[in-house]
Amino acid sequence: MNRTTRTIIKIFLIAAMTVACAAAAYYLGSNVTGHALATASDNMNYSRWQEKFFALSRATALINGLCALLWFLLARFFFTVDEATGMGKRIIWFALLMASLAISLGVPHFYAPLLGIKLNGIIFVLFAAIFTGLGYWLLTIFTTPLAFKYTPLASQLFRRRI
Amino acid sequence: MSYYFVSIGGTGAKVMESLTHLCIAGLLPDNERLYIAAIDPDVGNGNLERTSTALNNFAVFQSLAVGNDTPLFKNKISIVRPFPWNPTGHDKTLDDLIEFYHHSRSPIGNLYEVLYTKKERDTTLNEGFRGHPSIGAAVLAKKFEDGSKLTAQIEKVISEGDAVKIFLAGSVFGGTGAAGLPTIARLLRNNLVDYADRILIGGVLILPYFSFTPIDKLDELFARSENFLPNTKAALKYYSEKENLFDATYFVGDTVMTPVGEFSVGSANQRNEAHIVELYAALAAADFYSRPLHAPKIFKYICHHERDKFSWNDFPASAERFVQFARFIFAYVHLIKPVLLDLMSGSAKAYKYPWFVDFFDGVDITAPDVVNFTFYAEAFAAWLKQIETLNGREVFLIDSAMFEANPAKIVDKKLFATLDGSKSNLTLHEIFYRLTEPFKADSSVKGFGKFLRRLYDVCAV
Numbered sequence: 001m002n003r004t005t006r007t008i009i010k011i012f013l014i015a016a017m018t019v020a021c022a023a024a025a026y027y028l029g030s031n032v033t034g035h036a037l038a039t040a041s042d043n044m045n046y047s048r049w050q051e052k053f054f055a056l057s058r059a060t061a062l063i064n065g066l067c068a069l070l071w072f073l074l075a076r077f078f079f080t081v082d083e084a085t086g087m088g089k090r091i092i093w094f095a096l097l098m099a100s101l102a103i104s105l106g107v108p109h110f111y112a113p114l115l116g117i118k119l120n121g122i123i124f125v126l127f128a129a130i131f132t133g134l135g136y137w138l139l140t141i142f143t144t145p146l147a148f149k150y151t152p153l154a155s156q157l158f159r160r161r162i
Numbered sequence: 163m164s165y166y167f168v169s170i171g172g173t174g175a176k177v178m179e180s181l182t183h184l185c186i187a188g189l190l191p192d193n194e195r196l197y198i199a200a201i202d203p204d205v206g207n208g209n210l211e212r213t214s215t216a217l218n219n220f221a222v223f224q225s226l227a228v229g230n231d232t233p234l235f236k237n238k239i240s241i242v243r244p245f246p247w248n249p250t251g252h253d254k255t256l257d258d259l260i261e262f263y264h265h266s267r268s269p270i271g272n273l274y275e276v277l278y279t280k281k282e283r284d285t286t287l288n289e290g291f292r293g294h295p296s297i298g299a300a301v302l303a304k305k306f307e308d309g310s311k312l313t314a315q316i317e318k319v320i321s322e323g324d325a326v327k328i329f330l331a332g333s334v335f336g337g338t339g340a341a342g343l344p345t346i347a348r349l350l351r352n353n354l355v356d357y358a359d360r361i362l363i364g365g366v367l368i369l370p371y372f373s374f375t376p377i378d379k380l381d382e383l384f385a386r387s388e389n390f391l392p393n394t395k396a397a398l399k400y401y402s403e404k405e406n407l408f409d410a411t412y413f414v415g416d417t418v419m420t421p422v423g424e425f426s427v428g429s430a431n432q433r434n435e436a437h438i439v440e441l442y443a444a445l446a447a448a449d450f451y452s453r454p455l456h457a458p459k460i461f462k463y464i465c466h467h468e469r470d471k472f473s474w475n476d477f478p479a480s481a482e483r484f485v486q487f488a489r490f491i492f493a494y495v496h497l498i499k500p501v502l503l504d505l506m507s508g509s510a511k512a513y514k515y516p517w518f519v520d521f522f523d524g525v526d527i528t529a530p531d532v533v534n535f536t537f538y539a540e541a542f543a544a545w546l547k548q549i550e551t552l553n554g555r556e557v558f559l560i561d562s563a564m565f566e567a568n569p570a571k572i573v574d575k576k577l578f579a580t581l582d583g584s585k586s587n588l589t590l591h592e593i594f595y596r597l598t599e600p601f602k603a604d605s606s607v608k609g610f611g612k613f614l615r616r617l618y619d620v621c622a623v
Contacts, residue, residue, distance in 0.1 A: 003595075082591045083505070147595045149598065150513040
């Protein structure tokens with residue numbers, strides 16, 4: 001597989017994972033605690049809550065997906081590896097991980113009141129696990145360009161080859 | 163088939179240095195073993211020491227498992243001991259070596275006294291024959307049979323059914339080389355006369371290409387560069403008039419006499435910089451080894467296209483392979499060596515270097531083969547830098563502005579992609595990136611050799 005093909009596949013994978021994370025967050029959130037939250041919200045039934053919750057999941061997934069995409073683009077096109085020092089860039093990967101976590105928690109925290117829905121701790125844990133855990137951490141493990149492939153934490157467990 | 167290379171004297175040692183680099187870079191034909199012998203009474207001379215270091219380094223890492231389908235390290239080297247063979251021993255004069263005291267007052271003794279001056283007879287020969295081939299010829303003819311194991315070694319190889327190509331290198335304008343080239347060639351021819359159909363003997367006769375100003379020691383016997391041209395004239399007359407003992411004779415010289423640094427009679431101070439003439443002499447050896455065993459005798463010469471300039475147009479071998487090897491060495495010293503040092507000291511994290519995680523599992527980076535390869539890479543860079551920054555000549559092979567030697571490092575990273583003067587997309591970044599891409603090799607390629615093989619392969623355009 002040549003480098004261009006690999007790049008296209010990885011961008012596609014990031015997009016697909018973003019959609020999958022949105023779907024997973026929506027599906028799990030709706031089924032695990034959606035009924036209770038819909039009842040607790042003012043002027044809300046379950047289907048209306050689901051509609052709003054879908055908008056929330058989609059927005060969070062989209063912004064979080066940008067973190068994974070940004071890391072990929074930086075590592076693929078902007079970081080130059082022509083010196084023995086300064087390689088790895090884990091600090092940048094970690095900063096984006098923190099940004100992803102802030103998005104996973106911050107978007108529901110600020111956006112849910114605007115949508116008029118209530119959330120509980122389960123939703124926040126679910127968003128952190130799905131968007132930051134799967135949508136950034138796990139995704140970057142498999143999509144980070146080869147020159148930085150072991151930069152994401154625990155990446156060697158998955159991508160190591162002899 | 164086996165190849166033999168016999169370096170004679172200081173210039174021969176410098177040709178041997180170039181040949182060692184060409185051999186490691188895979189520029190010798192086929193996969194034959196190269197046996198290297200050196201003859202030099204000045205065993206401590208700096209040029210020989212530098213070459214010995216490169217050779218001994220290669221002896222350690224040549225067994226790295228890089229695979230058989232690559233030019234890299236394809237010709238293994240064996241060193242013929244004693245290395246170097248010192249025909250004079252320690253603190254001996256010509257009188258001692260000829261055992262003049264047994265012959266004094268005899269007719270042969272009287273003839274000897276007529277042929278050699280008192281100064282020639284009484285000077286200790288620890289620093290060589292001091293530009294006097296007449297001394298060297300007498301000593302080599304007397305001592306070669308007993309002292310050098312070269313004939314026995316070649317006989318052993320031939321008796322196993324092998325054919326050998328023997329190449330001699332030395333100067334015709336100094337002492338040891340001028341004396342040794344015809345003497346050793348004749349002795350080998352005579353000693354191996356029973357195997358005449360299985361040996362090919364070639365030689366490079368190096369004509370003057372450097373000059374120096376000797377310090378004012380009128381009472382001492384040493385080479386003088388003003389004698390180089392008369393010596394050369396006499397030597398060439400000898401080769402034109404006498405039977406030529408070589409199946410292939412190469413003449414390499416220069417019209418510009420490159421001034422060498424400080425004059426030295428010999429010993430460790432005789433550490434002259436590498437010169438393109440020596441590289442050409444080594445390329446002559448490579449050309450000789452590619453000749454068929456029963457080819458007609460030849461005299462070869464080549465010219466460069468422009469008077470004061472050397473470029474790839476003048477390079478009579480695979481420029482592509484040489485450039486790939488140079489790129490490989492510089493990528494190693496720039497991207498790999500510092501990382502290995504940092505990892506050894508614990509100041510670097512392995513995850514930053516995917517090639518390290520992928521290739522160095524189970525490799526001890528303090529092992530002799532890794533350490534010796536690193537030393538060798540330094541030696542190659544130093545040698546190349548000297549050739550590229552030749553005094554009085556413009557050499558446009560590998561861009562010398564790109565790198566520094568001692569320690570070897572790249573100083574202008576942008577020039578790496580164009581290090582041979584032609585555009586390529588092979589930046590250091592690209593090399594690093596390619597190193598991390600999937601690599602399939604057969605099971606014989608392993609360990610540090612597998613990594614070097616990968617690095618070498620990714621340095622191809």
